[in-house]
Amino acid sequence: MEMLKQKFKAQADKLGEEIKAILKEHGDTVIGQTTLAQVYQGMRGMTALITETSLLDAQDGIRFRRHSIDELRDKLPKANGGSEPLPEGLFYLMLVGEIPTQEEVENLTSILQRRSHVPSYVFETMSALPKETHPMTMFVVGVMALQGESTFAKKYAEGMNKKEYWAATFEDTLDLIARLPHIAAYVYRRKYKQGKALQPDGLLDWAGNFAHMLGYDDDQFKELMRLYMVIHADHEGGNVSAHTTHLVGSALSDPYLSYAAGMNGLAGPLHGLANQEVIKWIFEMQEQLQTKEPTAEQIKEYVEKTLSEGKVVPGYGHAVLRKTDPRFTAQMDFGKKHMSDDPLVNTVWRIYETVPPILQSLGKVKNPWPNVDAHSGALLVHYGMVEYEYYTVLFAVSRALGVLSSLCWDRALSMPLERPKSVTTAAVKRWLNKEVQNLGD
Numbered sequence: 001m002e003m004l005k006q007k008f009k010a011q012a013d014k015l016g017e018e019i020k021a022i023l024k025e026h027g028d029t030v031i032g033q034t035t036l037a038q039v040y041q042g043m044r045g046m047t048a049l050i051t052e053t054s055l056l057d058a059q060d061g062i063r064f065r066r067h068s069i070d071e072l073r074d075k076l077p078k079a080n081g082g083s084e085p086l087p088e089g090l091f092y093l094m095l096v097g098e099i100p101t102q103e104e105v106e107n108l109t110s111i112l113q114r115r116s117h118v119p120s121y122v123f124e125t126m127s128a129l130p131k132e133t134h135p136m137t138m139f140v141v142g143v144m145a146l147q148g149e150s151t152f153a154k155k156y157a158e159g160m161n162k163k164e165y166w167a168a169t170f171e172d173t174l175d176l177i178a179r180l181p182h183i184a185a186y187v188y189r190r191k192y193k194q195g196k197a198l199q200p201d202g203l204l205d206w207a208g209n210f211a212h213m214l215g216y217d218d219d220q221f222k223e224l225m226r227l228y229m230v231i232h233a234d235h236e237g238g239n240v241s242a243h244t245t246h247l248v249g250s251a252l253s254d255p256y257l258s259y260a261a262g263m264n265g266l267a268g269p270l271h272g273l274a275n276q277e278v279i280k281w282i283f284e285m286q287e288q289l290q291t292k293e294p295t296a297e298q299i300k301e302y303v304e305k306t307l308s309e310g311k312v313v314p315g316y317g318h319a320v321l322r323k324t325d326p327r328f329t330a331q332m333d334f335g336k337k338h339m340s341d342d343p344l345v346n347t348v349w350r351i352y353e354t355v356p357p358i359l360q361s362l363g364k365v366k367n368p369w370p371n372v373d374a375h376s377g378a379l380l381v382h383y384g385m386v387e388y389e390y391y392t393v394l395f396a397v398s399r400a401l402g403v404l405s406s407l408c409w410d411r412a413l414s415m416p417l418e419r420p421k422s423v424t425t426a427a428v429k430r431w432l433n434k435e436v437q438n439l440g441d
């Protein structure tokens with residue numbers, strides 16, 4: 001742990017110096033223009049954030065420290081006998097910018113195991129909620145219950161020096177990542193498995209143990225969990241969950257508060273909740289059509305019905321991507337390898353052939369291609385995890401790796417309070433009518 005922490009600090013000090021030099025020489029350089037449409041329409045395409053852990057290309061998709069998903073699947077260390085990357089390795093990569101060795105990943109796995117204890121009051125807090133509570137709500141309540149454990153919050157209350165913020169954030173990050181699978185597994189077991197919690201297996205890796213605590217001991221499911229935890233971890237800084245975590249963290253809210261805030265954003269249907277919406281939508285289609293494998297023609301009609309009811313087709317479209325999401329493709333590859341004759345997985349692939357031309361024909365959808373959420377549920381259902389309301393919790397556990405390593409960077413680089421300017425439409429009108437010189441006067 002000390003080695004990883006020192007390595008991170010050394011990288012952060014180096015980058016901090018480079019940023020100082022960049023700002024000294026180029027601080028006044030204009031990087032783009034902002035239009036009124038962008039301000040009114042969700043700030044699409046407006047470069048306004050620095051996030052070190054990953055970068056999204058509209059055509060090629062996400063790269064983590066310049067490594068594509070295919071490269072990660074190839075280069076990151078694997079579990080014994082496995083072929084999918086270990087998410088601990090990706091976390092290491094996002095933190096320090098280097099692909100770790102097998103030994104470095106194994107060390108990180110054991111550090112996380114040692115920090116994974118969750119106090120019983122956290123489970124008691126979650127169990128006070130009615131069983132019907134949405135799993136994401138239970139999960140975030142669990143995270144919030146744990147907030148009293150924050151090293152950052154304790155040290156801040158004791159008068160911590162600014163120079164120590166990064167170290168306290170680092171401690172909280174490791175603690176929280178170590179504990180999240182336990183909180184998440186508790187939610188699943190309580191809601192769907194009569195509250196029968198399963199003991200962790202200290203010999204397993206972080207994702208393998210998570211699968212085990214959920215109650216899925218199939219080796220292939222463990223492999224799926226490793227892949228799932230890698231591909232959902234980060235998507236640069238502007239997505240709702242990453243941006244929210246960063247924004248809330250900028251007020252020096254501790255990592256527990258910041259992560260919980262971000263996950264409330266992930267729980268929205270246009271963001272992470274879309275994965276549950278996809279399977280719900282497909283199950284409803286199967287029920288309405290009375291078939292497990294609808295034809296392309298039947299899917300087309302169902303899509304048109306969805307659109308005519310003023311709803312979006314879940315799992316399709318993206319705010320940045322303009323091609324099929326490589327996270328979709330990675331899951332398709334996993335499906336072809338392990339379950340190519342599964343009817344639900346085949347339906348997902350048939351939807352992929354059917355939906356893009358329909359969305360394209362609307363003339364307004366900027367990206368008619370599938371995103372990560374279009375595929376994930378069908379793989380989970382294959383192994384028996386049919387409780388789709390739970391899926392976003394898996395996403396949330398994975399997303400912790402990205403947003404929390406980013407939060408470490410935020411504090412190590414002394415990122416300031418985020419506070420952009422807003423204006424009213426009345427102010428916009430005054431400015432357009434030339435009644436005032438500057439927008440916002």
Ligand SMILES: CC(=O)SCCNC(=O)CCNC(=O)[C@H](O)C(C)(C)COP(=O)(O)OP(=O)(O)OC[C@H]1O[C@@H](n2cnc3c(N)ncnc32)[C@H](O)[C@@H]1OP(=O)(O)O
Nearest residue numbers: 270271272274312313314315316317318319364365366371
């Ligand atoms: C992990 C993730 O967060 S990935 C995204 C998960 N979300 C989904 O899959 C939900 C379905 N998709 C969507 O709602 C959108 O594509 C979003 C939210 C992802 C992106 O939104 P935007 O950047 O605003 O998309 P875009 O600029 O293409 O929107 C233009 C129009 O097309 C519509 N559109 C976009 N995607 C879809 C879709 N999948 N189905 C139907 N209509 C769509 C928009 O609703 C909008 O319509 P409007 O002008 O009548 O309001």
Ligand SMILES: O=C([O-])CC(=O)C(=O)O
Nearest residue numbers: 234235238239240319371
């Ligand atoms: O990038 C986005 O806006 C949404 C997304 O796919 C993610 O956060 O994984």
